[in-house]
Amino acid sequence: MTLKHYLLSAKKENLTLLFWLLVNTGCLLLHELLSSKAVTDLVALNLNQFLLNCAFILANSFIWMIQIRQVTTAREKAIQTMNTNIRKDISQTLADCHYQTFHQKDTATYTSWMTNDIQTIQDFGFETLELMIRQVLNVIGAAATLTLYHPSFLVSLLLLTALMGIIPKLFSVKLAEKTNDFSAKNEALTKTITDVLNGYDILKNAGKSNHISKKIEKASLLVKMSKITYARLFGTMMASQNATSFFSQLTVLTQAGLLFYLHLIPIGLVAQAQYFASITFAGLTGFFANYSELKTTAEIFSKFDLLRTPPSKNKCSTFVSDCYLKNISFQYGKNKIIQNFSLSFKKGEKISLTSPSGKGKSTLLKLLASQLYPQTGDIFVDGQTVDNLPLDQIVELVPQHLHLFDDSLRFNLTFGEPIPDDVLYRTLNDFQLDEFINDDLDRPLIKEGSDLSGGQKQRIALARAYLQNKPILLLDEATSAIDVNRAQKILDFLLQQPDKTIIYATHHLNQSDEQKFNQNLQFQSFINKSSI
Structure with a gap:
């Protein structure tokens, strides 16, 4: 089981989602370009062209609103299809595995796999991948625009992107460990809840019903601490990424100022360079951070594969004597x-x-x-x-x-x-x-x-x-x-x-x-x- 496998298992739904993501990026980029052109036309006192650009902006905004509705539905269809496929495969794996293999874990653990772990895959896998695609599309659009302003921006973008790519690698292993720990704590919580509620009558009869909240609270606190530990590590990585992003944006702004000083670009493009640099490096910040999260789902999928049993080629199907x-x-x-x-x-x-x-x-x-x-x-x-x-x-x-x-x-x-x-x-x-x-x-x-x-x-x-x-x-x-x-x-x-x-x-x-x-x-x- 891999993330790629389930993306392909819902190919139609994911292609539909990708189409609307492309429309979204196109609308946002076109809006900025039309707005910039409208301001330029207004400065040039070209009223007709200014009004025409405003009309184009209005039409573009209408398409963007339609996209918002469509992408929400497309996203949910894709995610729920993939979630259903994962549950189907896990349940089929359980059905195919041997009795002894199945009973190496309890049913609460398998319940956690098909609820908590799938939610983690949805959060850190499918939804994170969608964010990454949005970020890549925005980065490509912004970087292409900067390059059109002046080719030297491309060199800066490539060097700064390489710098930003280093930081997530420093955190990826630890993030995977924390994700595994969170998954294990969730399994333990599900097991505790199941165990305590199954023993409700016994605890109630013994006058020990307070143990219900005590045991569940204890397991919940372990989940809480595990999640906080993950958030602390992820926050440290994001702080490092954002600092690098700020440095990169400042570098591009400085470069744009120097290019203007050398009369290589007009003054209007200095502000535009700052805007597109912020889109580029904010997108890269999110992309690299999300990529680290995305990789943590591989550990969860590998856990599911441990139960896989090669199908028996022979079966005893008759009893004659x-x-x-x-x-x-x-x-x-x-x-x-x-x-x-x-x-x-x-x-x-x-x-x-x-x-x-x-x-x-x-x-x-x-x-x-x-x-x-x-x-x-x-x-x-x-x-x-x-x-x-x-x-x-x-x-x-x-x-x-x-x-x-x-x-x-x-x-x-x-x-x-x-x-x-x-x-x-x-x-x-x-x-x-x-x-x-x-x-x-x-x-x-x-x-x-x-x-x-x-x-x-x-x-x-x-x-x-x-x-x-x-x-x-x-x-x-x-x-x-x-x-x-x-x-x-x-x-x-x-x-x-x-x-x-x-x-x-x-x-x-x-x-x-x-x-x-x-x-x-x-x-x-x-x-x-x-x-x-």
Whole structure:
């Protein structure tokens, strides 16, 4: 991801904006030239020519007013198109990256990327670049006019421009560092706000609601100090640039005075030289300062690229006969969760997996779902190794921690896939969701299902997983919040599906259910164990 890439992604919008910027520069330059000529004609008592120039100035001003309206709209279209493209690419990168890569950061960080960082790119990238283009156009127009007055001005302009270009280089590295620090502080603030507000009920119940403002204020102060530090450094650079600009303007004025003294230019051009010199060097001051800001966005784009994952050329898309986990191991840091564990099962088999809490059931299911990859050992599907290959086309996992989207019940069941209503209503019945059968499937769920019980959410999640129609279904304590009668009916329904391979992880399995499974595996741990 680069700034150039997104400028080109909105080529039409940016070309339209550039056109109106050119019109703006032309209007401003023409206004000054017409005003100067009108004064000259008035001094020469040429009234008709003076009035004609005034009419031209009026027409030019009308065009300039139209330009102001058009450039405002064109700017917003271009910026919003590029912002949308960045969000689209970040979200697609997140969608394509591996589960483990995604969870290296929390969702608050990604939220900050798609809000705070994009705002920074807009401020220091797109809007700054527009300013630079305006400045370049103004500088070119003013410098060309000065050169027409006398060629010696061109030499002075080139030398003084080179001098002004040195100062931003002295600050560019530090500015990039401060921008990165500000971005990190913004991420931390977003994370703190999300964390504290998610814990609102707990803090309120404990009588500690004052922690909400304290924690947010603390994180906000860090953002404040980071921004002030950046502003202080940027201000130092601008002060240096403006001092150089003042020196450059004085140099051109002195040169114009000498040229007049030598009778090489008329007295009227001395004032004009001062005016165009101020435009030139004020523009260069802004240009070089803005260029330093513009370069800081590269660090933000490089951060986005760290998540990019090369697309997998191979995928395991079929499950015909059997699956075999051979001597797999996995640990979090130094904590061994699974070591030298083996398991095999055939298509259509139903396996219960019982062990105490925190012993590795969820980790094992995540390994089977390719959300995690084994650090040692192999996984075989139909006799072929599938190490580090995504299994999402054949495996569906219903996790302990569920999420319902802030959308309709239909979307939460189908993910937007076109599934007929009769199939959906039949599935609602199969998963004991009778209370929704008479409801509108397109009715939005309230606040991500906050008005639903834990059991209702689990039943929706189970129905959703079933509708994915994958051959392997992994259930991680998937009925723990459902009342006993409904949970039993749902489990019986799933166990009666001949083409579904089901692994049911639970803390406790009723004895009456044991005979319904092909394998009943009970482990105190997954260290040096095998079901083969």
